[in-house]
Amino acid sequence: MKINFRKTKILGKIADNKSEVDFLKSLFDAGVDVAWLNTAHQGEDDTKQVIERIRSVAPHMGIMIDTKGPEVRTKGVEEPFTVTAGEHVYFSGNTEYKKEGAVTIHVDYPNFHNEVPVGTVILYDDAIIGFTVVEKEGDALKCLVQNSGTIKKKKSINTPNVHIELPALTEKDKGFIRFCGTHNVEYIIHSFVRGKQDLMDIKEITDQFPGYKPFVVSKLENREGFDNVEEILDNSEGLMVARGDLGAEVPLKEMPFMQKKMVEAAIKKGKSCVVATQVLDSMIKNPRPTRAEVLDIANAILDGSGAVSMSGETAYGDYPIEATTLMGDVMSYTESKLEELTHYPHTPTVQTPEFEFAKQVVAKAKKAGAKAILAPVDNENLHIALSAWRPSCVAVVGSSSETLTRQLGLYYALRPMYLPEVTLGAMLANIDAGTFAADDVVTVVTALGEYKTVHFSELA
Numbered sequence: 260m261k262i263n264f265r266k267t268k269i270l271g272k273i274a275d276n277k278s279e280v281d282f283l284k285s286l287f288d289a290g291v292d293v294a295w296l297n298t299a300h301q302g303e304d305d306t307k308q309v310i311e312r313i314r315s316v317a318p319h320m321g322i323m324i325d326t327k328g329p330e331v332r333t334k335g336v337e338e339p340f341t342v343t344a345g346e347h348v349y350f351s352g353n354t355e356y357k358k359e360g361a362v363t364i365h366v367d368y369p370n371f372h373n374e375v376p377v378g379t380v381i382l383y384d385d386a387i388i389g390f391t392v393v394e395k396e397g398d399a400l401k402c403l404v405q406n407s408g409t410i411k412k413k414k415s416i417n418t419p420n421v422h423i424e425l426p427a428l429t430e431k432d433k434g435f436i437r438f439c440g441t442h443n444v445e446y447i448i449h450s451f452v453r454g455k456q457d458l459m460d461i462k463e464i465t466d467q468f469p470g471y472k473p474f475v476v477s478k479l480e481n482r483e484g485f486d487n488v489e490e491i492l493d494n495s496e497g498l499m500v501a502r503g504d505l506g507a508e509v510p511l512k513e514m515p516f517m518q519k520k521m522v523e524a525a526i527k528k529g530k531s532c533v534v535a536t537q538v539l540d541s542m543i544k545n546p547r548p549t550r551a552e553v554l555d556i557a558n559a560i561l562d563g564s565g566a567v568s569m570s571g572e573t574a575y576g577d578y579p580i581e582a583t584t585l586m587g588d589v590m591s592y593t594e595s596k597l598e599e600l601t602h603y604p605h606t607p608t609v610q611t612p613e614f615e616f617a618k619q620v621v622a623k624a625k626k627a628g629a630k631a632i633l634a635p636v637d638n639e640n641l642h643i644a645l646s647a648w649r650p651s652c653v654a655v656v657g658s659s660s661e662t663l664t665r666q667l668g669l670y671y672a673l674r675p676m677y678l679p680e681v682t683l684g685a686m687l688a689n690i691d692a693g694t695f696a697a698d699d700v701v702t703v704v705t706a707l708g709e710y711k712t713v714h715f716s717e718l719a
Contacts, residue, residue, distance in 0.1 A: 266594055268293060269291050272296070274300065293668055321665035326447065333413060343404060351365055352398075375421055382418075391403045447476070477499070481504070492528045505517065531566065533669075562602070566669060567586065629702045629712060634656045642658070653673070658676070698715070
């Protein structure tokens with residue numbers, strides 16, 4: 260196994276129409292750590308095929324399936340069309356409704372036009388276009404177009420400060436969660452999580468599959484989710500700061516504060532955290548990023564985020580390999596300079612034997628200048644605790660579970676290794692020759708409560 264010494268992880272969204280084996284291999288070689296599949300644009304057969312391709316290229320890579328959640332999208336748009344600032348258009352959840360002589364935009368929530376009041380601002384596709392509701396007319400909302408743009412199919416619709424009575428799980432979501440249970444998908448990432456009950460609805464389905472224990476990541480995309488971050492983290496394995504819809508749901512000025520507070524909350528509870536959306540958005544069409552995007556990656560690391568994701572950059576962008584390579588380079592360089600930069604190193608508040616022990620190990624490894632922590636101990640809770648204490652070096656952790664090996668791939672600094680028998684000898688045998696020099700210092704965890712710091716040559 261070749262060890263990647265970068266600690267912050269990269270998520271890459273994979274589309275079914277851009278998932279050829281050669282492409283996936285290039286993408287994973289460039290540095291993607293977790294493959295993210297968005298079911299809003301894929302059917303189950305498409306998803307199964309993508310999973311098979313990923314498994315053929317990277318057997319121990321974690322796969323994340325994104326459920327749609329309680330969101331509203333445009334529906335029935337056969338061909339893209341333009342709306343112009345100053346004109347009136349009509350929004351309706353009734354797909355049979357049409358306004359003679361005017362543009363009608365249909366959405367996939369049938370009761371939309373009954374629940375959105377006059378005066379509401381409707382935002383299209385992460386707020387690219389804004390509309391103001393000026394009047395209700397039967398099964399439609401008459402809206403004034405704030406700025407010109409193009410309407411396309413299956414794009415997000417947001418109504419800031421208006422609660423839509425959508426169920427946490429659509430029928431499609433329920434089907435995909437059952438799909439995850441059938442195919443043992445490692446991660447379920449649920450969109451628009453508002454509170455504990457949304458996560459209990461998922462658990463009710465996954466409990467129907469004996470032995471299936473997915474890691475659930477909650478996408479926080481509105482104020483309700485942000486306000487309930489503590490209970491959400493208590494009932495999931497981590498969170499994603501999903502800035503696209505979040506930025507359409509709350510004032511933009513609040514987003515930096517919200518991002519930092521969500522990452523802080525995840526760290527304190529020892530959970531995974533991901534910063535997402537528009538991180539390298541310009542690289543969808545350009546070979547080089549903006550300077551602001553580069554700083555965005557670095558600032559996510561300074562906040563303490565364990566992972567950063569790409570969406571369009573890898574799903575349909577023109578420069579997916581370049582974007583992945585650039586992100587990895589910025590991450591590695593920023594990590595190497597953390598001690599010289601002002602950042603906010605929050606620490607876990609979890610008090611378990613594993614977390615107390617991991618704190619000692621991480622501190623010792625840092626003091627000794629260890630190149631890596633080697634943990635051939637089959638203990639999931641210890642591995643997660645090592646990550647939570649944000650070590651200064653990577654931790655190569657062993658697991659006899661293929662599923663858990665894939666799941667641990669999301670966590671900061673962890674480089675999981677599948678070992679049918681978890682021993683130090685087996686771990687050393689699976690590390691590529693030349694990875695460590697004889698005089699490299701490593702901290703070795705031999706059991707819970709037992710560790711030593713030695714030169715790599717002493718382990719031979």
